[in-house]
Amino acid sequence: MTAEPLLRVREVSKRFGGVVALDAVTLDVPAGGIYGLIGPNGSGKTTLINVVTGFLRADAGTVIFAGTRTERLAPHEVARLGLCRTFQASLAPQRMTVLENMLLAAPRQSGESLSRAAFAGRAVAAEERANLDKARALLGIVNLAAKGDELAGNLSGGQRKLLGLAQILMAEPRLILLDEPMAGVNPILMAEISSVIRRLRDEGRNFLVVEHNMKFIRETCDQVTVLDAGRVIAEGEPGEVLGRDEVLRAYLARPKSETAAHG
Amino acid sequence: MLQVLVDGLIRSAELSLLAVGLTMVYGVLRFANFAHVEFATVGAYLALPLAALMPLPIAAVLAIVGAGLIGVLADRVVFARLRTASPILLMIASFALGIILRECVRAIWGPSPFFYELGVLAPWRVFDLRITPTQVAVIAAAAVAILGFHLLLSRTRLGIAMRATADNAALAQASAVNSERVIATVWFIGSAFAALGGVLVGLNTQVKPDMGFGLIVEVFAAAILGGIGNPYGALLGALVIGFAENIGLAIDWSSVFGAFGIQTDPFLYIPTGYKAAIPFVLLILTLLVRPQGILGARR
Amino acid sequence: MIEFLVYLFTMAGIWGLMSLSLNLQYGLAGLVNLGHIVFFMLGAYVSTILVVLFDAPILLGMLGGIAAAALFGGLMALPTARLQQDYWGISTLAIAEIVRMIFLNTPLGSPYVGRAFGVSGIPRPLRGLFDDSSAYNLFYLAIVIVCLALTYLLVRWLAATPFGRTLKAMREGDAVPQALGKPVASFRLRAMMIGGGIGGLAGALFAHYNAYIGPEYFLPVETFIIWAMVILGGAGNFTGALVGTFIIMAIYNSTRFIAPWLHIDAQVLGPLRMIAIGVLIILVILFVPQGLVSERRRRYDR
Numbered sequence: 001m002t003a004e005p006l007l008r009v010r011e012v013s014k015r016f017g018g019v020v021a022l023d024a025v026t027l028d029v030p031a032g033g034i035y036g037l038i039g040p041n042g043s044g045k046t047t048l049i050n051v052v053t054g055f056l057r058a059d060a061g062t063v064i065f066a067g068t069r070t071e072r073l074a075p076h077e078v079a080r081l082g083l084c085r086t087f088q089a090s091l092a093p094q095r096m097t098v099l100e101n102m103l104l105a106a107p108r109q110s111g112e113s114l115s116r117a118a119f120a121g122r123a124v125a126a127e128e129r130a131n132l133d134k135a136r137a138l139l140g141i142v143n144l145a146a147k148g149d150e151l152a153g154n155l156s157g158g159q160r161k162l163l164g165l166a167q168i169l170m171a172e173p174r175l176i177l178l179d180e181p182m183a184g185v186n187p188i189l190m191a192e193i194s195s196v197i198r199r200l201r202d203e204g205r206n207f208l209v210v211e212h213n214m215k216f217i218r219e220t221c222d223q224v225t226v227l228d229a230g231r232v233i234a235e236g237e238p239g240e241v242l243g244r245d246e247v248l249r250a251y252l253a254r255p256k257s258e259t260a261a262h263g
Numbered sequence: 264m265l266q267v268l269v270d271g272l273i274r275s276a277e278l279s280l281l282a283v284g285l286t287m288v289y290g291v292l293r294f295a296n297f298a299h300v301e302f303a304t305v306g307a308y309l310a311l312p313l314a315a316l317m318p319l320p321i322a323a324v325l326a327i328v329g330a331g332l333i334g335v336l337a338d339r340v341v342f343a344r345l346r347t348a349s350p351i352l353l354m355i356a357s358f359a360l361g362i363i364l365r366e367c368v369r370a371i372w373g374p375s376p377f378f379y380e381l382g383v384l385a386p387w388r389v390f391d392l393r394i395t396p397t398q399v400a401v402i403a404a405a406a407v408a409i410l411g412f413h414l415l416l417s418r419t420r421l422g423i424a425m426r427a428t429a430d431n432a433a434l435a436q437a438s439a440v441n442s443e444r445v446i447a448t449v450w451f452i453g454s455a456f457a458a459l460g461g462v463l464v465g466l467n468t469q470v471k472p473d474m475g476f477g478l479i480v481e482v483f484a485a486a487i488l489g490g491i492g493n494p495y496g497a498l499l500g501a502l503v504i505g506f507a508e509n510i511g512l513a514i515d516w517s518s519v520f521g522a523f524g525i526q527t528d529p530f531l532y533i534p535t536g537y538k539a540a541i542p543f544v545l546l547i548l549t550l551l552v553r554p555q556g557i558l559g560a561r562r
Numbered sequence: 563m564i565e566f567l568v569y570l571f572t573m574a575g576i577w578g579l580m581s582l583s584l585n586l587q588y589g590l591a592g593l594v595n596l597g598h599i600v601f602f603m604l605g606a607y608v609s610t611i612l613v614v615l616f617d618a619p620i621l622l623g624m625l626g627g628i629a630a631a632a633l634f635g636g637l638m639a640l641p642t643a644r645l646q647q648d649y650w651g652i653s654t655l656a657i658a659e660i661v662r663m664i665f666l667n668t669p670l671g672s673p674y675v676g677r678a679f680g681v682s683g684i685p686r687p688l689r690g691l692f693d694d695s696s697a698y699n700l701f702y703l704a705i706v707i708v709c710l711a712l713t714y715l716l717v718r719w720l721a722a723t724p725f726g727r728t729l730k731a732m733r734e735g736d737a738v739p740q741a742l743g744k745p746v747a748s749f750r751l752r753a754m755m756i757g758g759g760i761g762g763l764a765g766a767l768f769a770h771y772n773a774y775i776g777p778e779y780f781l782p783v784e785t786f787i788i789w790a791m792v793i794l795g796g797a798g799n800f801t802g803a804l805v806g807t808f809i810i811m812a813i814y815n816s817t818r819f820i821a822p823w824l825h826i827d828a829q830v831l832g833p834l835r836m837i838a839i840g841v842l843i844i845l846v847i848l849f850v851p852q853g854l855v856s857e858r859r860r861r862y863d864r
Contacts, residue, residue, distance in 0.1 A: 075741060079741055100730075101731075355847065362839075373829060479655075537663060
């Protein structure tokens with residue numbers, strides 16, 4: 001494990017009109033492990049994710065990923081550096097098949113260049129075959145191997161989540177950013193997804209997970225940062241952080257039902 | 264110069280009714296209705312045979328109501344089944360409907376232009392201006408209609424329901440707003456306004472099958488410029504477009520360029536053949552620079 | 563009768579190229595171009611100007627037409643942000659009309675050429691090799707069919723490449739492709755340029771076949787007819803686009819045969835044709851929105 005953090009967020013601020021979404025947020029995501037980002041609704045988690053991945057431009061602050069400053073980059077450039085994300089709603093193109101979705105995610109495809117597709121046909125075909133093999137292997141890990149030719153739109157909600165996970169693995173990112181992977185997921189599937197994530201972590205993958213689900217955070221995350229109203233209010237190990245007063249207050253200041261549901 | 268302003272006002276009056284109707288339908292149904300301008304044509308043509316039988320104002324009212332009903336019918340038959348369809352399919356369907364309406368008019372009345380039989384009315388002269396009584400009527404009718412619409416939106420339950428549905432359809436429905444009824448009303452008012460606009464254009468110039476389609480870009484430009492979904496924006500947009508068209512032709516652009524230090528030939532005027540390009544260019548500029556329009560879109 | 567059929571199939575081939583072009587831009591890439599006729603117009607006018615005004619060889623003129631249309635397609639692609647999809651559609655309509663207005667107002671060479679008068683006497687390639695005009699028309703039909711076939715193979719091939727796959731993904735939103743590292747603007751640019759070039763080819767072929775072009779051939783309603791062909795056939799499927807082309811062409815051209823039977827006035831015939839197509843499109847959208855030939859799924863597991 002290197003000492004240099006994989007992702008450094010420094011003093012990132014963002015406002016929308018009169019609302020402060022992020023207020024000088026600073027955090028470090030170390031390499032090796034599952035890093036959690038939690039906070040009540042409206043605390044700015046999604047905004048932070050959008051800024052880090054280039055989908056939103058911050059008003060102030062810097063983001064450094066694997067040594068490169070990214071706050072001014074377009075989303076696809078950030079992705080190419082190795083920081084890939086999922087979306088809360090499973091947005092994988094519905095009118096493409098599962099395997100097409102997987103192939104879409106493969107990095108550095110020379111077939112996307114027209115000249116290479118035209119003049120280096122054999123090399124492109126070889127790449128496609130290699131990517132297909134890789135895709136099938138990944139689909140095997142998430143138990144979707146049989147659904148290769150199924151349209152993504154025909155999958156169940158849980159299967160779509162798994163496809164999203166497999167798809168992002170296909171892109172071989174250095175840091176995998178999961179945006180609420182457990183949203184709307186039943187406990188059995190959640191256990192399955194958690195075990196996949198842990199297994200991948202053990203193989204050396206890095207995760208940054210935005211989540212509401214406390215069970216998942218407690219059982220799976222190595223480290224956690226808590227956001228409230230756009231500010232970092234705690235960081236550390238989940239067991240310890242989730243017991244702190246200020247964290248409980250942040251959640252209890254909201255209607256009780258929210259904490260009860262996630263306890 | 265004042266004459267140019269008056270011409271601009273007349274044009275704005277004509278466009279405002281169409282733009283407000285278009286923006287209303289967009290606000291509630293969330294798609295660009297390419298058939299909207301054809302209701303202007305339909306209204307203008309419906310008034311023609313009626314005008315032979317009764318005074319024009321009454322004929323106009325009947326034609327407008329008729330067009331409004333056709334609008335409701337169009338929604339029932341075509342768009343009601345497409346409530347969940349993608350906006351592109353809705354757009355293409357509305358384009359098709361527009362063609363059907365326009366070609367029906369062309370088939371029934373033929374391609375040659377018609378005029379409302381009003382006899383020759385001498386234009387009034389006020390100071391240096393020439394304005395005919397017809398043109399005064401056009402401005403007055405548009406103003407009354409817009410005022411009435413404003414009162415409807417702000418004072419009546421129906422108006423509030425319309426605004427609620429435009430802002431957030433799901434929430435409105437949850438609050439027991441009957442969205443289907445609101446939608447039908449919006450179609451009626453929107454099409455009726457378009458028809459009134461058509462009658463006014465016909466009064467001011469002529470009635471021909473392409474009269475509605477010829478306005479399509481200006482109407483969209485006005486609605487988008489003001490902020491799509493916002494009726495007051497549409498009014499503002501219509502004013503801007505109406506004046507811009509007329510002022511744009513009247514300005515000697517060499518002096519404008521000169522003010523920026525660019526030397527051109529003296530007497531640089533936009534050729535009249537390109538008059539229609541002015542709203543087109545304004546539309547593209549708006550979409551590039553500030554797509555939510557001046558007053559902000561309600562999407 | 564044969565003469566008429568040769569004419570019909572030649573025009574169907576030219577319109578077929580337009581459908582393939584629109585299907586590439588809309589069916590494959592999801593771009594709603596409501597001013598699509600502009601590519602046809604540029605291909606026709608630029609080729610005509612190069613050949614008639616500048617004495618260029620016809621082949622060069624046609625290539626110029628294709629290039630002009632492709633470049634314009636690229637230009638149209640520049641300001642697109644996905645958020646403004648229906649807005650972009652309306653502005654393409656405006657752009658096409660502005661281009662038409664420019665041609666409507668600009669004399670080409672002499673005061674009575676160009677503008678509303680159009681350009682006549684456009685030379686036909688290799689006309690001198692044939693004595694017979696009907697033999698020549700067959701020859702031109704062959705040219706059009708070859709172009710159509712080659713274009714069909716080209717677009718099918720494009721769809722099967724990783725490039726085409728990314729376009730398909732972009733149909734449903736920019737977010738996922740971007741999150742996977744795809745520079746979506748570059749893909750859109752290329753799709754618009756290729757589509758534009760194909761449209762330009764259609765326009766150039768038309769100009770040198772019809773021997774006359776004028777602004778009246780490039781009205782917005784022509785774009786609608788191409789959309790009708792693509793939607794009827796099935797957006798996303800190139801074979802479907804051609805099927806839709808032939809059906810609409812059949813309707814368009816058969817009315818002249820049906821008319822005498824139904825005692826329809828010649829003046830009413832034109833509008834009735836358009837009404838028929840309009841009704842057909844609405845019926846398709848209501849009841850068969852995916853079109854007659856639906857998009858084929860790419861299967862990898864046999």
